[in-house]
Amino acid sequence: MAAKKKAEPVADNEKKKSGLGPLIHKVSGVLAVLSATFLFAATFDVGHMGLAPMLGSLTVIPVVTFAIFSIAAIFTMPKAGSGGAVAENSEDVIASFTQFQSKTASRFASLENTIDMMSGTDKESLIEENKKLKAELDAIHQAERDKVDSELEELRKHNEQLEEEIKLWARKAVENAVNGQSQAA
Template sequence: MTANKKAETATKDEKKKGGLGPLLHKVFSVSSVLSATVLFAATFDVGHMGLAPMLGSLTAIPVATFAIFSIAAIFTMPKAGASASIGNSEDAIAAFTQFQSKTASRFASLENTIDMMSGNDKESLIEENKKFKAELDAIHQAERDKVDSEVEELRKHNEQLEEEIKQWARKAVENAVNGQAQAA
């Protein structure tokens, strides 16, 4: 019995497919385009036919027909997918759910791949970072040792210079004292 109901609804939908709605929509659309064409031809005096003076006060007629037919065309527009049968909509729902599950599984596998790749990259970057940090610390320590040794050398050299200055000063004082004593 359900097979008969499906067959009846399918035949009813097929009968509705070629109904009056799509035909009215086309008629109203063509009529509104024609009335708009007459208005533009009169406005711009296309072909010097003298439509503007000829229409005169009758210009309201193409304006009104354009408005009425364009609004009617909008309201009689056939709906997309309105003629689909119940079986087709069930098939569409099944296809959509299958597509959705495939998409979800693809996203999950892509996410796992990205996590795996970024995890490997993260670990390798951490190791590389540790290696570079150790190298940088070694360079800093070598520089510190070098500066410390240079400072120590400069201290020793400074002490030697101070000792030489003291000896020179003593000699100068001795010479000055001896020179004064010898002069007296």
């Protein structure tokens, strides 16, 4: 607290010494911008106000005011590091930036942990569900293979029966043909 009380009078003295400079700089900048805006509005006849014919030879006034105020704004620009207040102010800015950076880092770390925790839980449940679905799919595939195998076995048996019937029919046909020829001869 004592350090802050000592620093405040120095900052007040700096403000008193340099209080008029920044104000003149700002006012000069604003007036330069306004005169330049008026010049451009007159030149391009913005809003069809007829500023160019109305000004006529008085156009030199906004040009001169622009030149004077822009030069004044340049020369009254406050200098960086001009006093102890700026140094103390920069130390405060650095301290607050460091604090902000540490807070941001801790928030990012907690967010990352939360995301990892959530995704870890989801990952584990997805792995379990994946295993369950694979088991169901394997059971379906096995049932289909068993069904195809049983149908194939039935078709083989049916094919063997048909082959036996064809052989029997062929034998009977041959026997009938042989018996019919011998009876006819």
